[in-house]
Amino acid sequence: MAQAPVNIVVCGKKDVWDMPYDTSAAIENILLMVTALGLGACWVIAPCIDIRDEERMKALLGIPEGYKAVSVISVGHQTRPHRQRPRLPVNELVFTEKWGEPYYKEQA
Amino acid sequence: MNAKIIPLDYVNDLMFEMEKAFWDERGKGARFRMTTLGREYFKNKIQPLIQSADIDQIIHSIEGVLLREGIVARVTYSREDRIFRLRMEGCVHRKVEDRLVSLNIEPFACMPANLIVLAIEEQLDRPVELAEIKLEDGACQLLLVLFDQRPTLG
Numbered sequence: 001m002a003q004a005p006v007n008i009v010v011c012g013k014k015d016v017w018d019m020p021y022d023t024s025a026a027i028e029n030i031l032l033m034v035t036a037l038g039l040g041a042c043w044v045i046a047p048c049i050d051i052r053d054e055e056r057m058k059a060l061l062g063i064p065e066g067y068k069a070v071s072v073i074s075v076g077h078q079t080r081p082h083r084q085r086p087r088l089p090v091n092e093l094v095f096t097e098k099w100g101e102p103y104y105k106e107q108a
Numbered sequence: 109m110n111a112k113i114i115p116l117d118y119v120n121d122l123m124f125e126m127e128k129a130f131w132d133e134r135g136k137g138a139r140f141r142m143t144t145l146g147r148e149y150f151k152n153k154i155q156p157l158i159q160s161a162d163i164d165q166i167i168h169s170i171e172g173v174l175l176r177e178g179i180v181a182r183v184t185y186s187r188e189d190r191i192f193r194l195r196m197e198g199c200v201h202r203k204v205e206d207r208l209v210s211l212n213i214e215p216f217a218c219m220p221a222n223l224i225v226l227a228i229e230e231q232l233d234r235p236v237e238l239a240e241i242k243l244e245d246g247a248c249q250l251l252l253v254l255f256d257q258r259p260t261l262g
Contacts (some may be wrong), residue, residue: 014135031258065211068132 001044003076009057011067020048023070030073040078045071113258120203127204131213138217140218143225143238153177158227163254166227167194174220183220192194196220205243215241221250228254 001007010027012019021100027043034041047054047069094103130138134157157169166207171183174196181198205215225236235258241249 012135014131016135017137019135019137020133032114051132094209 001072001074002041004076006043006072006075007044008075009061009063010070010073011063012070014066014068020067020070023068027071027073034073034075039075040082041076042074043071044074045069117199117203118121118203123201124204124207127208127217128211131208131216134205136216139216143222145217146219147172147226148224149219150223153228154223154227158248161231163232164226166231167171167224170220170223170227171221180220190254190256192224192250194221194224194248194250194252195247197247199248202243202246205241205248209243215243215248216247218250221252224252233258 001064008030010023010030012023016022022024031041031043048071054069057063057072058067061069063069091102091106095101096103127138127142130141134141142143153173154170157173158166162170167183167185174180174183179200181194183194183196185192185194187193193251199220201219208215218238221238221241225238228234228236233247238250238254239253240249242249242251
């Protein structure tokens with residue numbers, strides 16, 4: 001993170017109903033755009049894991065009380081190609097009508 | 109440790125810190141994640157005493173427990189159709205709300221109000237929402253809205 005040319009700190013306003021989810025959707029859009037521009041990014045979740053990290057970040061950047069520092073997106077030029085992450089079989093992930101009833105009867 | 113000698117400031121300070129932490133995580137959305145706060149107390153202390161499906165009787169039963177246990181000093185309420193206005197005086201948790209307000213955070217959880225909501229939902233199977241918590245000098249004004257039926261999926 002310290003070496004990244006750009007670090008985007010995503011903050012959410014607390015005075016809204018769905019702040020963590022709104023900001024997570026925004027982060028996903030940021031990641032998609034970064035990728036579309038041919039750059040690389042890393043979603044750094046430390047501030048939303050340990051409150052002490054968030055407090056330090058808010059103090060460092062002067063983020064006001066009414067906002068949550070959700071995550072940092074480190075943006076830069078990729079140093080290695082993206083590695084495919086392990087995937088669960090889709091018939092273990094998508095259900096119909098009830099949890100555990102596979103939508104896809106055969107492994108896709 | 110004897111439950112009767114746990115200092116109230118200790119309890120309220122912990123409640124404040126936990127509510128504040130929850131607010132910091134969820135913002136305004138914390139409100140609807142606290143609607144079941146008090147459920148265990150309701151099951152253990154309130155539910156066995158409720159014999160009637162009459163709303164006035166339900167509230168009267170809850171009022172009796174809250175007063176007997178010293179959680180609030182006085183409860184008054186009025187009802188206009190589906191709107192309930194409750195005034196709770198001398199609540200032991202008032203300090204929690206005052207500290208939230210001092211940080212410009214609107215109070216978003218009320219255990220005594222939740223007991224009424226839980227009781228009506230349990231006894232009448234009708235949804236109830238705590239719409240507003242207003243702080244006055246020494247009392248909280250609560251606005252509850254009673255709905256006729258639950259929304260259904262399809």
